[in-house]
Amino acid sequence: NKSLIDLSSLEKTKIDRLFSVADEISEGRSFGLADAKRGSAIPFEGFGKTGALLFFEASTRTRMSFETACARLGIYPLRLDGKSGSSLEKGETFEDTILNVNAMKPSFLVIRCGDELDFHDIAKKINTPILNAGWGKRGHPTQALLDAYTIRKHLGTCEEQKVLIVGDVRHSRVAASHFELSKKLGYEVALCGPKEFLPEHSQVKVFSSLKEGLQWSTAAMALRVQLERHENKYSLADYRRDYGFTKENLKALSSKALIMHPGPINQGTELDSEVLQDPRCQVLDQVSNGVFIRQALIYLTLSEEK
Numbered sequence: 001n002k003s004l005i006d007l008s009s010l011e012k013t014k015i016d017r018l019f020s021v022a023d024e025i026s027e028g029r030s031f032g033l034a035d036a037k038r039g040s041a042i043p044f045e046g047f048g049k050t051g052a053l054l055f056f057e058a059s060t061r062t063r064m065s066f067e068t069a070c071a072r073l074g075i076y077p078l079r080l081d082g083k084s085g086s087s088l089e090k091g092e093t094f095e096d097t098i099l100n101v102n103a104m105k106p107s108f109l110v111i112r113c114g115d116e117l118d119f120h121d122i123a124k125k126i127n128t129p130i131l132n133a134g135w136g137k138r139g140h141p142t143q144a145l146l147d148a149y150t151i152r153k154h155l156g157t158c159e160e161q162k163v164l165i166v167g168d169v170r171h172s173r174v175a176a177s178h179f180e181l182s183k184k185l186g187y188e189v190a191l192c193g194p195k196e197f198l199p200e201h202s203q204v205k206v207f208s209s210l211k212e213g214l215q216w217s218t219a220a221m222a223l224r225v226q227l228e229r230h231e232n233k234y235s236l237a238d239y240r241r242d243y244g245f246t247k248e249n250l251k252a253l254s255s256k257a258l259i260m261h262p263g264p265i266n267q268g269t270e271l272d273s274e275v276l277q278d279p280r281c282q283v284l285d286q287v288s289n290g291v292f293i294r295q296a297l298i299y300l301t302l303s304e305e306k
């Protein structure tokens with residue numbers, strides 16, 4: 001089974017192959033229907049296949065980029081968004097929903113859900129590949145992969161890069177996946193943020209000063225402040241002053257370094273709107289790369305390659 005549930009079990013050779021397929025897709029050898037028409041050397045028979053996109057939690061980027069990836073591969077995406085309009089409203093469980101959709105024989109399942117589901121448990125019950133599209137606080141592997149792919153694209157390699165993750169790490173599945181991926185790809189992760197936003201026991205370097213962290217880093221990634229998950233509300237003005245990606249604070253970051261954010265952004269809290277125009281800022285390029293990575297992932301999931 002070619003499920004992608006976490007990154008700790010994904011071999012480095014598989015990540016390298018994923019990135020090289022994503023390169024070819026981004027360069028126009030699309031591994032999909034459009035390319036098959038142009039006579040691509042690598043045609044892909046997606047037509048007639050379905051992919052089930054089950055988003056039990058809200059999403060814009062991940063859901064729509066998986067949908068775009070399916071469309072470009074000629075695969076029909078079957079969408080189930082939240083509870084509204086599905087039999088979840090009648091009390092059907094998430095797991096029963098997945099098992100019933102799986103009985104319709106999609107070629108793969110893309111699932112976003114909270115911590116209440118156990119992907120490993122579901123993977124034991126079905127043979128269809130499961131692609132994790134964000135699982136509670138556990139992980140968001142395709143986001144970390146597209147972030148690393150963006151770093152590699154702009155800085156040449158992920159190896160030896162210094163990635164500063166700023167903000168709400170304690171609640172972040174993106175950070176959780178970067179802890180796994182950094183070990184595979186050889187980049188160093190460090191953290192910065194208010195102590196109540198950081199893990200109680202960090203395995204990695206922690207900067208108390210944003211300025212020092214930015215001076216150290218070759219890529220700086222702001223995370224969304226998930227205020228809905230904090231009991232003691234942190235002052236947003238204080239947060240912006242001390243940890244926000246403002247024009248003033250980002251003077252400490254090298255002119256060659258990258259500014260990143262997985263989205264969605266609370267503009268004016270963790271990142272100012274004017275920073276989106278900064279030439280170092282790759283936020284929208286991350287989104288574009290997300291389609292290439294997810295298209296490559298689906299292609300490799302369905303291909304004969306081991």
Ligand code: CP
Pocket residue numbers: 058059060061062063134140143262263264
């Ligand atoms: N980065 C990310 O996962 O965004 P969405 O929640 O909009 O999918």
